Amino acid sequence: MGAGARRRAKICPNATRGSFRNSHHHPLLERWWKNSKISGRCNMPINKVPIKHPNVPMRRQRGLSLIESLVSLLVLALGIMGLAGIQTRLLVETRTSAHRATAIRLIDDLTNRMALNRDAAIAGNYNFAWAAAATPAQDCVTAQCTGAQMAQSDLNLWRASVATALPAGGAASVFQSANDARQIGIAIAWTANESNAAAADATKYAAPFVIAAGVTCPTNSICHVVYVQP
Numbered sequence: 001m002g003a004g005a006r007r008r009a010k011i012c013p014n015a016t017r018g019s020f021r022n023s024h025h026h027p028l029l030e031r032w033w034k035n036s037k038i039s040g041r042c043n044m045p046i047n048k049v050p051i052k053h054p055n056v057p058m059r060r061q062r063g064l065s066l067i068e069s070l071v072s073l074l075v076l077a078l079g080i081m082g083l084a085g086i087q088t089r090l091l092v093e094t095r096t097s098a099h100r101a102t103a104i105r106l107i108d109d110l111t112n113r114m115a116l117n118r119d120a121a122i123a124g125n126y127n128f129a130w131a132a133a134a135t136p137a138q139d140c141v142t143a144q145c146t147g148a149q150m151a152q153s154d155l156n157l158w159r160a161s162v163a164t165a166l167p168a169g170g171a172a173s174v175f176q177s178a179n180d181a182r183q184i185g186i187a188i189a190w191t192a193n194e195s196n197a198a199a200a201d202a203t204k205y206a207a208p209f210v211i212a213a214g215v216t217c218p219t220n221s222i223c224h225v226v227y228v229q230p
Helices: 003-011 017-023 027-039 064-116 118-122 147-165 199-206
Strands: 171-176 184-191 210-212 221-228
Touching: 064 118, 064 147, 064 184, 064 221, 118 147, 147 171, 184 210, 210 221
Parallel strands: none
Antiparallel strands: 171 184, 184 221
């Protein structure tokens, strides 16, 4: 072996032409082998040799990320709209419950007044219709009153409390039970803070309903009725 061959073997001890030819079969490797024999250098240009993967096809981006983002935004918007609807409905139900609790408190107030003036209550002195105007009454705090006068004074004070405590002034009616003369019905109405579910149900939704004989709940109102026996 000559000096040149020994020098090439020392520089490239593991590189033979046959090994590169049989393992890679690439023209660039053949060219590198020829050049290495002339220059005696063994720097293989690995970064210049393209690596091919015949079994892995190339994939191109076709806007899937943008579509997925839009779909995600749509789902998020629908979720937020659903939460807003639930929150609105919860607010409406909370207000309705608060108004109903106020109506129960007002009915309890009038029931106590009638219990203290039982004879006038059974005689019907506390009865009045929805649209009945308030009748001026004597001041029973500073002067002595009869049972009927006391009933009228109680009604004026009580109806003022109803108008103050409930939305849109509220409304009330006191009537005698048709089944038992000893029972007295107290009805309180306030404006319904709800929307009709469909236009086809608008007539049924807004129509007054019958509470008792001759007594109906006003239009577009929610009514709470309690029968008491003073």
